[in-house]
Amino acid sequence: MTRRRTDAKSTPILDWTHPRIQSLSAEIRDTDERGFLVAAHGLIAERVRPVYAMNDALPPTPEI
Numbered sequence: 001m002t003r004r005r006t007d008a009k010s011t012p013i014l015d016w017t018h019p020r021i022q023s024l025s026a027e028i029r030d031t032d033e034r035g036f037l038v039a040a041h042g043l044i045a046e047r048v049r050p051v052y053a054m055n056d057a058l059p060p061t062p063e064i
Contacts, residue, residue, distance in 0.1 A: 015059050 015021060024047075028039040 013059055
């Protein structure tokens with residue numbers, strides 16, 4: 001995955017190099033930065049269990 005230059009910064013907890021994050025981001029078609037964020041939000045909303053939001057210190061990969 002190519003990291004995009006954007007004003008929307010990820011937090012340190014997002015482990016960009018994890019295979020699950022790479023796989024999820026690879027599903028998003030080439031688009032502009034806003035389109036990427038919208039598509040990523042949609043995929044995350046579909047796949048990440050809501051309980052994840054209750055522990056902000058937990059990396060997302062165990063839940064994806």
